[in-house]
Amino acid sequence: MAHWSKKRNVLIDAAVIVLVAAIIGVVWWIGHRPATESVPVVPQYTGQALVDEVQKKYALNDYLGAINLIRGQKTINERKTQLVLAVAYSNSNQHAKAVEIFDQLEKAKPLSEGDAALAAEVAERDKQYRKAVDYFKKAKERADTEAVDQIALYDYKIAELEKKL
């Protein structure tokens, strides 16, 4: 019986320790979990219609409204919508956030020539000149070799940005 009693006590102690540890863990997690941004409830648009609505808000200098509209789309996690969001961040002078999105998209799948040039433009606005040069180089690599004007443009931009490095 004494042996059983001792074993029982050990089991109880272990259970209590586990329970307390679990409670502490839950409390810590609640206190340290990443804050979730509230997603606004907005009208839903698809494709070009979303871009057009966003540009109307730019015209009225309603950049915050544009960002909220994009973030409230059910397609927010899609690549095209993320690109629209990056542009909105940049137009609202939140260039760093925009660059972050471009970086994530580039990492997931290489950006097209035009989007790489757009990422370079945004990086330049954020004074991340090295990154801007890198993106312009990627745009140049991905450009049609016959697009001589465009390649000349990228060369011009790269040369201008490298002066700032």
Place this chain on the structure above:
Amino acid sequence: MKLCRRCNPLLRMTLLGLGLVGLFMSIGLAQPAKVSADACSINGRDCWFGYFFNGYDGGPGIRRNNVLTAPALLNVGNGTQLVNDLWAKLGGCPGGGLWNQNDQNATGAAFIILTMLGRAPGTPKNVACQEFNAWRDLVFMYENANLTNFNILHNSGGINTRSTRVDVAYYPNNVTSASIVFYNPDNPAEILYAIKKDCGNPVGRVQPLRKSFNLQAEIVPLVNGAAPSGPAEAGDAISFTFRIYNSSRLVSDPVNCSASGANVPGYTTSGPGGTPIGTGCPRTFPGLQHTVVATQNIASAPANTTLCRSLSVTPSTQSGGTSNTQVCIQVANKPYLTVYGGDVVAGGGVESSPGACTNNAGASIVSWNKGGAGANGYAGSGTQFGAYAPATIREFATAQSSPLGGAVKPTGLSFANTATNVATGDYGGGFGTIPCVRDYYSQKPDTTIAAGANINVSSLTTGDHFADNASGTVLSGGGNINPDERIRLFVNGDLFINTNITYPNNVSYNSLPLFQVVVRGNIYVGSGVQQLDGIYIAQANAGVKGLIYTCAFDATPPFDAPTISAGAFYSGCTNKLTVNGSFVARSIQFLRTRGTLKQSTSDEPRGLTNNSAEEFNYGPGFWITQPDITNSSDGRVDNYDAITSLPPVL
């Protein structure tokens, strides 16, 4: 079909139908190029076809150039830089044309300028040089109106442009990049024109920058520095501000505007153009602004006048039209009446039996009072004592000239004063217990002294007189009432009083006279009459008439009620009417126009020094000589044995 030689007809038809459907679907699927062409045609050319020469640029399989070579417009950050950049690309337009018709940048610059101006496809490149200044002015106009953004990430909306160096064509392409955009002045949420900065490509639907203005002529009148809430008074300071509002964001073209003014006698709501007033037009009007083109100040407005001012602007919009406006301020006297020594009661019905009558629940006392603002608060119409009305007492003060510690004007003796709104002119009313009015006409004794149709009051003697003239009776000639005379005049029909009727200036208390007129009809007081002493009663006849008009002109029976025509009252009723006694009537029309509210002062003393149009002075002399005769068997005036006066318990 070989497999189906032995098919039944239905199966053959089915297969044939399916074949045809497939054929049509194939045709439909073979239309993407057509769809693309439609996408560009909103800009006046199908996709791949050049703006200048309408040549096919090779289509989607051929690589073409940017509209402008690097760095294109990357270094453009404002309107001036854009203008200078394109001017340089045109080569400065030597000889009024492009420096080189086949140069890529010159062609691109011409394309941008011409499409921003809305010139149709096919316009010669050199026109860009000829209209460069107009284009430049438009760019600056839009920039000044904050209708531009020279560095925004913008999406092309599916249409881009490309160059063959000698021409520029639209083509389907969706791209987002740093752009220069111009917004619609009439709808700033709409983009009219956008240019991709890194290549100089106009993108999207290119709409011309257009001038736009929308002008509205406005005249702002002020009366004593405030917006008028009704007619102005004589002596008021009136100003007119003539201004034009441009509701567009863009400055207008130089336009004509004209202002004028006319002072029209009497009352009107519109007037002629009148005398021109300088405006400084033709001139331009900035967007979203009021621009004052003239002002006019009138230090003291003339009475009985309507001041009309007009303003027009032509053209009022880019496409023409005229905006006109006219403001007329009527300048009128606001006459007021004052009552001393007695109360004012409205709504009492004529009694049908002692103490029984049907009151008029809608009866009100309505006049003009200055209200509480300023040093002369609650000056104007009012009574020294109380006022009773079952409906409203509007701008008629009570307790005027009240002694210190007494009832407080303007509502202290208003019955009732439990629900007033002095700020809006509601000085009381809603009193439920209005005393009945005696049926004075029924007191006419059986035996009376016959009076004619034209009565000289001075010749009347003590006693009850009776005039029965269906068309009307006139009091004219003398009007002196002598001491000890106690005259009652009963009139069946209308009465026109065309003479002053006065008691002696000084009389002993035991020689007080009485002049009481009881009319079953209307009483018209001639415009020249200035003093009436006595009691004047107008009773309705079977519910009709029973009115007293304090100013009338037509002394020839049958009398016409005065009507409002241009200036009739103002010019004809300026004599002050002083009534030493009282009026009793179904309704009293106070029509005298002497003085105006503006001239009134607080607690004005009675007499000729005040500017009231009508003044009533009541006193013991009028009831001492008017004992209750209803119980008198012969209808003669009796004498009091004693009189006790106690203050009311309120």
